[in-house]
Amino acid sequence: MILSRLRDRAGGAPAGGGTGSSDYSRNTRRLALILLVALALVGVFQGITPDPFRHYFVDVVLTRSLIFGVAAASIVFLSAFGGMISLAQTLMYGVCAFTIGNAVTTGGSKGLNLGWNPWVGVVLGIGVTTALGFLMGLLASRSSGLYYLMITLAYGVIGYYFFVQVTVLSGFGGVNQVRAPDFIGEPTDATNPERLFYSSLVVAVVVYLLLRYVSRTPFGLALQGVRDDPVRMNSLGYNVAMHRTWAFTLAAFVASLGGVLYVWEQRAIAPTAINLGGILNLLVMAIIGGVLVLEGAWLGAFIFVALENYVRNVVFLNNFIEESRFRTLIGAIVLVLVLACPDGVVGLRKVRGALPLALVGAAVWGVVGGLQEGDRGAIAGVIVGAVAGIGAAGLVGWLAGHRDTARGVWSKLLSTGRVPARN
Amino acid sequence: MTAVMSGAANALLGRRGRNVPWHRSLARLVIIAAIAFVIVWVVVLASGTSAGSAVSAPSEFLKSILNALTISGIYFIVASGFTLVFGLMRTVQMAHGSLFLLAGYFALEYQLDFLGVTGTPDRGIVGWGDWWLPLVIGVVIVSGLGLFIQQVFLRWNQGQDLRQALITIAISIVLGDQMIQHFGGVAEPITLTHEIHGYVNFAGIRYGIHQLFVIGMALGVGGGLWLLLKKTRTGMVIRAGVDDTPMVQALGINVQKVFAVAFVLGSALAGLGGVIAGSSVTTLAPGVDGQWLLHSLVVVIIGGMGSLGGAAAGSLLYGLATALAPVYLPTDYAYYSIIATFVILALVLAVRPYGLFGRPA
Numbered sequence: 001m002i003l004s005r006l007r008d009r010a011g012g013a014p015a016g017g018g019t020g021s022s023d024y025s026r027n028t029r030r031l032a033l034i035l036l037v038a039l040a041l042v043g044v045f046q047g048i049t050p051d052p053f054r055h056y057f058v059d060v061v062l063t064r065s066l067i068f069g070v071a072a073a074s075i076v077f078l079s080a081f082g083g084m085i086s087l088a089q090t091l092m093y094g095v096c097a098f099t100i101g102n103a104v105t106t107g108g109s110k111g112l113n114l115g116w117n118p119w120v121g122v123v124l125g126i127g128v129t130t131a132l133g134f135l136m137g138l139l140a141s142r143s144s145g146l147y148y149l150m151i152t153l154a155y156g157v158i159g160y161y162f163f164v165q166v167t168v169l170s171g172f173g174g175v176n177q178v179r180a181p182d183f184i185g186e187p188t189d190a191t192n193p194e195r196l197f198y199s200s201l202v203v204a205v206v207v208y209l210l211l212r213y214v215s216r217t218p219f220g221l222a223l224q225g226v227r228d229d230p231v232r233m234n235s236l237g238y239n240v241a242m243h244r245t246w247a248f249t250l251a252a253f254v255a256s257l258g259g260v261l262y263v264w265e266q267r268a269i270a271p272t273a274i275n276l277g278g279i280l281n282l283l284v285m286a287i288i289g290g291v292l293v294l295e296g297a298w299l300g301a302f303i304f305v306a307l308e309n310y311v312r313n314v315v316f317l318n319n320f321i322e323e324s325r326f327r328t329l330i331g332a333i334v335l336v337l338v339l340a341c342p343d344g345v346v347g348l349r350k351v352r353g354a355l356p357l358a359l360v361g362a363a364v365w366g367v368v369g370g371l372q373e374g375d376r377g378a379i380a381g382v383i384v385g386a387v388a389g390i391g392a393a394g395l396v397g398w399l400a401g402h403r404d405t406a407r408g409v410w411s412k413l414l415s416t417g418r419v420p421a422r423n
Numbered sequence: 424m425t426a427v428m429s430g431a432a433n434a435l436l437g438r439r440g441r442n443v444p445w446h447r448s449l450a451r452l453v454i455i456a457a458i459a460f461v462i463v464w465v466v467v468l469a470s471g472t473s474a475g476s477a478v479s480a481p482s483e484f485l486k487s488i489l490n491a492l493t494i495s496g497i498y499f500i501v502a503s504g505f506t507l508v509f510g511l512m513r514t515v516q517m518a519h520g521s522l523f524l525l526a527g528y529f530a531l532e533y534q535l536d537f538l539g540v541t542g543t544p545d546r547g548i549v550g551w552g553d554w555w556l557p558l559v560i561g562v563v564i565v566s567g568l569g570l571f572i573q574q575v576f577l578r579w580n581q582g583q584d585l586r587q588a589l590i591t592i593a594i595s596i597v598l599g600d601q602m603i604q605h606f607g608g609v610a611e612p613i614t615l616t617h618e619i620h621g622y623v624n625f626a627g628i629r630y631g632i633h634q635l636f637v638i639g640m641a642l643g644v645g646g647g648l649w650l651l652l653k654k655t656r657t658g659m660v661i662r663a664g665v666d667d668t669p670m671v672q673a674l675g676i677n678v679q680k681v682f683a684v685a686f687v688l689g690s691a692l693a694g695l696g697g698v699i700a701g702s703s704v705t706t707l708a709p710g711v712d713g714q715w716l717l718h719s720l721v722v723v724i725i726g727g728m729g730s731l732g733g734a735a736a737g738s739l740l741y742g743l744a745t746a747l748a749p750v751y752l753p754t755d756y757a758y759y760s761i762i763a764t765f766v767i768l769a770l771v772l773a774v775r776p777y778g779l780f781g782r783p784a
Contacts, residue, residue, distance in 0.1 A: 085585060139768075139769050139772050139773065140772065142772075142776035143772070143776045143777070145584070145585070146513070146515050146584055146585065146588065147724075147728070147776070147777065149515065149585070149588060150515065150720050150723075150724060151724060151768075151772065153717075153720060154717060154720050154721055154724060154768060155765075157713065157714075157716075157717040157720075158717070158761060158764055158765050158768075161761045162761050162762070162765075165758045165759070165760070165761050166758055166759060166761075167758060275710070275713065276710075276713030276716070276717075277599075277713075280592060280595075280596060283589075283592065284596075287589055325600060325604065326600075327596055327597075327599065327600035328596075328597050328600040328601060328604075330596065331593050331594070331595075331596030331597035331600065332593075332597060334589070334592070334593040334596065335576075335590065335593040335594065335597070338586060338589045338590050338593060339576070339590065342586055342589075
């Protein structure tokens with residue numbers, strides 16, 4: 001259980017395992033990477049076709065997956081290499097988006113309406129967010145584990161109320177009609193919709209390479225030492241608090257890149273995007289992907305965004321899960337994953353029987369969904385079927401591990417009044 | 424002379440013979456300066472604010488303090504349940520806010536059902552039992568749900584605290600969505616019985632009896648918890664469990680039973696806070712669950728996790744900040760009052776990363 005190992009690290013106990021993500025078999029990571037590259041290639045080659053489904057799939061689902069994946073990658077980076085679960089990353093991309101919104105908008109009803117060049121806004125947004133990240137990271141740097149999670153959650157929610165209350169900067173309705181640089185084009189401009197997709201793809205690849213690179217620098221290695229045993233690192237002369245602070249600052253920088261893309265995609269930013277729901281959405285993406293592998297961030301974001309868009313097309317469940325009940329479904333999926341397969345979809349192979357069952361579930365549900373609801377049903381079916389398979393494998397594994405308990409319950413149900421003797 | 428001055432400086436900086444690093448001393452100095460500035464500001468300087476300085480408008484000051492006590496009382500009821508569960512089981516109950524809201528909704532539904540009305544009832548027809556009985560029902564249902572959550576989802580992975588936090592987050596997502604479906608998105612209040620109504624006049628201010636009632640409830644809950652934890656056998660076992668769970672287990676005590684009791688108690692306190700708050704300081708609406716999860720978090724981060732005294736101190740400090748900041752900030756900047764919460768959090772974390780009364784895990 002990787003999460004229990006995280007706890008051990010956070011508690012300062014010497015970790016028995018190796019160095020973080022190298023525990024994962026290379027196969028699983030490579031599989032995730034191949035899947036992501038395949039999705040990106042689908043986007044690159046089919047973005048230009050006039051088919052409305054593919055059009056939507058690339059311009060909305062894949063683009064948003066890349067954008068949220070960048071923000072989720074900052075959570076994964078902090079937890080995988082720093083042992084810190086941060087819930088402030090949503091606030092970070094929100095701060096960046098609000099800064100850009102206030103700086104570049106002209107003639108809007110809300111915000112400062114400074115009307116600057118969009119690129120100046122981008123630089124300002126990233127700068128402000130990174131500076132704020134340094135400050136907040138410094139304040140939280142002496143905490144770890146659950147305390148870190150709670151402090152960053154408090155940051156996030158306080159930040160939401162800040163933007164709701166301060167009407168000069170935003171107010172409840174947020175800032176609208178935010179301009180993007182000319183090469184992105186207008187959102188209504190149907191001729192070049194894939195430009196944002198390509199921009200997001202480039203940013204995502206750069207972020208992925210950057211975070212992988214940083215994890216291998218002396219700083220990144222020391223950070224992993226801090227994650228595994230802060231006390232020992234301290235006695236070796238490393239400044240534990242400053243390593244955590246700089247890691248948090250880097251994560252804030254990465255999240256701010258997500259914020260830039262987010263505000264270009266939405267052309268608006270409202271506090272509701274960064275409320276508790278928004279905070280949990282980003283965490284959910286990281287959990288689905290598995291919080292300890294970078295590739296998982298984008299995979300989790302894709303699963304989340306695809307389900308959000310195609311939840312009406314989930315066959316077998318669409319009778320009692322309507323569009324508005326998306327959050328119940330996503331909550332249930334997270335529950336299944338955390339209970340059955342705590343390492344997320346990237347850690348599938350660590351649960352016995354999960355991979356074959358997930359494949360069977362995905363195939364059955366996907367084919368039925370595809371027959372009944374078309375492409376959307378197939379995508380939603382594959383995801384839900386895979387999760388159902390993982391859940392089944394987890395349940396079977398749990399029952400196998402608790403055979404005696406199950407037998408005891410069963411015999412009580414049969415009211416023999418006597419638990420059969422164990423052999 | 425120099426010795427006296429450096430001695431005074433050291434006393435102010437909390438050095439007292441220990442070798443305190445300079446930045447720790449600086450942080451201490453900043454905090455002392457901040458507290459002094461806030462006091463001076465409220466007492467003398469705050470003339471451009473909606474309340475006016477305490478010297479010129481003492482009744483406004485008194486009123487703000489009493490409002491702060493009311494809100495602190497509810498913060499304490501809710502946060503004490505949160506801190507109790509964490510202290511004993513190291514479980515961060517992220518669904519605490521959901522249980523808070525759910526109890527409020529159940530109480531509201533049963534109150535409307537008892538009265539046979541739809542929409543907010545007139546206060547005059549709400550009798551004593553029409554408020555107390557829904558409160559009890561709401562609290563009991565939520566306690567049962569808490570027991571279910573603990574037994575089914577948390578019992579078998581005890582000790583994996585991040586995983587447990589994620590499990591309760593998932594539960595809170597499902598609960599929040601289901602509450603929107605069943606209870607709708609319109610903000611509704613629970614109506615307090617007409618027996619707790621009216622105002623008392625003293626020292627030139629009018630003060631609502633229901634606010635005094637809330638303070639009384641908080642004192643009652645605090646006293647009850649203190650008695651339970653310090654004077655009963657269950658409380659003794661809970662306190663022992665906070666300090667050293669394996670040892671308690673080794674002594675032959677059924678720790679699982681104690682965990683269940685503590686979790687039910689924590690859930691009941693969330694529910695109690697939900698009904699009381701829904702009748703006095705807030706309405707029931709989607710999003711309120713997250714708001715009160717934040718309140719619980721801030722209180723325990725300030726006060727220190729797992730400490731009842733810390734919850735009391737934290738809720739008092741946080742209540743003062745939330746009640747005084749909007750009226751004592753300059754009128755044009757009153758909407759920056761949320762900053763006060765952040766400043767308090769930052770100041771406490773800067774000197775005590777585990778809260779005022781907290782200990783490292």
